[in-house]
Amino acid sequence: MANIVLQRNMQRTTSYGRFMAPRVRDDGDPRGPEVTMVTVADGEEHHHVVRPGDRFPVGEQTWQVERAEFIGTTDWAVYLKQAD
Numbered sequence: 001m002a003n004i005v006l007q008r009n010m011q012r013t014t015s016y017g018r019f020m021a022p023r024v025r026d027d028g029d030p031r032g033p034e035v036t037m038v039t040v041a042d043g044e045e046h047h048h049v050v051r052p053g054d055r056f057p058v059g060e061q062t063w064q065v066e067r068a069e070f071i072g073t074t075d076w077a078v079y080l081k082q083a084d
Helices: none
Strands: 003-007 011-013 018-025 034-041 044-050 055-058 061-071 075-082
Touching: 003 011, 003 018, 003 061, 018 061, 018 075, 034 055, 034 061, 044 055
Parallel strands: none
Antiparallel strands: 003 075, 011 018, 018 034, 034 044, 055 061, 061 075
């Protein structure tokens, strides 16, 4: 199983695809922050709005948001794990 950590303004390129979390917003939801994910796999770009615990497809794989944390007032880290 693979793990990925994304931070603000950072894109990760892996053998599975490209991952980016351009927006994380704390709207008070008890499930945790809302994360806007952008993924590219097999030449196709997809946008996902997810929260910790949610799963989303990347190509033929499924990934899950483990957690999203704010670092200071303007930065964040999003932790993903492969769910397959």
